[in-house]
Amino acid sequence: MTFRDRYYLALLNIRKSKFKSILFVLTTLIFFLILSIFFTAKKSVEDFFNDYLNSDFSNRIIAVEVGENDRNDIVNQIEKLNNKHISKVFHSNYELFLQAKIESEDNKINGYASLYGNYDGINYTINYGHDIENDNEIICSSSFYPGNYDNETSDSLFELSKYLNSNFKISYNKDKIDIDSISGDWNIDTIEEYSKNLKLVGTFDIKEDLTQYNMCYVSSEMLENILNSNKVFENKEDEKIFFDGLPALVLVDKYENVQNIINELNNMSYNAYLAYELDTESIQSVFNIINVLTIIIVIFSLVSTYLFLKNSLKENKEIIYFYKTMGYYDKDIKGIIMWQFVTLLIITFLINILAIIILKPIVEYILGKYPLYSVLSIHISIFETLLFCFLTIIIILVLINIYMKKLSNKI
């Protein structure tokens, strides 16, 4: 019997038992959908964290403990290593960024942003405009949400591409720091207020870079100039107390090189560690719950498929007998029944994929309304669903073989 003949008869059986076929598709579809949602949720969250680890440069910053007397020496020594994977060494986090007030010309945007320097190891994906070329230029996240803004819904997220080539007023203070050596009290006085007009020349994609919503980049030279002059200390002792306990920071070019650099620094007798450790334990426990639930559903759905199929085969006994009377080989009959169920499974799989594809933008739209979740991209997990589909097919094959063998033995 040719494949075409087998498939023809399989389709006939599907049409003949239309109700049962629809029931099979619907039942399997429910399992497929639940599993697809689980797989997709897991993949999306996993991918998000993987992307986050690689994209957000804060995961590539190593803290190196320093004493106040050797801070400069250690920074110099690390710089002298000339390690190509070390992009920048900061004396402390006060060199890393500047918290500044940011205002658009139309004053609609008015809040606080973190300004970072565009160092080599900091990568971002420009989605509108171009990268910084001059000191008076700035780029910010395309979905912008300045700090201190009251409303936290997406309505307050600004689409910054509309502000391209317009000027933003950046304001920051020069502070005088006076620390009482006896009481230890800090006294910070603003001695001067500065502002600069920077032109928004580009925006970066926050979904690609997974950064904060109120983040901007300026030229590293300009940032260094500002940061070097925006603090004055009453005396040298105050400066030491101010920076005491703050580690030096090392920016690494890629996440994959972070551990090597930590090892290298530790081998040099420094105490180096990841500056911002991600809470992987709670993430892992979420994954564990998803894994357990997935396994339960997979087992439950496979058992259900098994029972449904077993029952269906028993009911097909008459038709199998009829095929036998016509001299059909066992392998032909197996082929017919197999294709009958495989066809239904393929239909289920396709409906499932279609449903997920339709659901994806809806879920993304809903998530997009909330700044906290809007960076989460939905990654459809076709592979795992396909794997489950194959598992079900294997069960079908095994069961058909067992059943036909049993039937042959009876005969």
Added chain:
Amino acid sequence: MNLENINKVYYMKKNLQVLKDISVSFKKGKFYAIMGASGSGKTTLINILGLLISYTSGTYTIDGINVSNMSNNDKDVFRGKNIGFIFQSFYLNERLTALENVLIATFINKELNRKERKQVARNILIKLGLKDRLNHYPSQLSGGEQQRVAIARALVNDPMIILADEPTGNLDEKNEKEIFNILKEISTSDKIVIVVSHNPIIKRYCDVLYTMNKGILKEVKHDF
């Protein structure tokens, strides 16, 4: 077809012997009828003759070949080429036309291509008087016509043996006669036709009549 001391026992809590020492020969060109009450073992015998179920003991040979030496595949091949089955409930697929119902029996015939198989199926239906019913669905056919389609399906691979289990069980008197006439005619073309039936009219058509009672087969002499 030669059966010697064939026994069939279903091993259950209480063993059930369905056939007892059946010894019989079936020869080409003859119409055999087996009559008997329900549960007497007629269908079991038909299933053994059709190589659908095995027997517990005894010897069954076809053309000198011992059936017990055949593998399941051999049996399938043999059945497909040499045995045609006719059932009381016709076993027609409601979603297929008369022609398609016959055609599915030709799927095992590797010697013919699709076109030739279709032609063979068409010819056999025409021969059985269903020229105008080729593209009708079973629901559009009378009981007699449906059984003729089933007979066409049994004959389409030109088998040597025709086994019919209560072929007129669902038919009226007129159609009964018609079907028995067809079966009689088939037997004259050098084929073995074995019919299991309750219907006493069969006596008028068969060459050899057997009765089956509690698993024991006996030949009945009668005037034809």
